[in-house]
Amino acid sequence: MKYMILSYGSQQDYDGLVGKETGKPAWTADEFTAVVEFMGELNKRLEQSGELVGTGGLAEPVHTRRITTRDGAPFVTDGPYAETQEVLAGYWIVECESFDRATEIAAELSKCPGPAHVVETAYADVRPIHGSAPEFG
Secondary structure, three states, X not given: OEEEEEEEEOHHHHHHHOOOXXXXXXXXXXXXXXXXXXXXXXXXXXXXXXXXEEEEEOXXXXXXXXXXXXXXEEEEEEOOOOOOOOEEEEEEEEEOOOHHHHHHHHHHHHHOOOOHHHHOOOOEEEEEOOOOOOOOO
């Protein structure tokens, strides 16, 4: 069964990563290195177990384009979006025996190091991928 694990952030989080002023402490080089190492180790473990299908981090929200429909035609708006506080920051697609196992994998993300103000608000969602898991009632 395949599941998507989604992690979230904000433009402010991306700005802090690169040292921009956000009103909260910027990430240190050591904090950034620790996150990169943590993610690399997590991904390696998932690859070795055969559970990792794919993973990726997304560019900051300022580089987003939203496509909607206006008057029956596609309409493109460039980001960022003031009304959006949280955005998808990264994802993993895992293939494992159960929703509980996918949840265990996602729970590993709570061990990811980082500045306290980021760690305290971080979360991830786990969602079954249609057609690969039993339907939920």
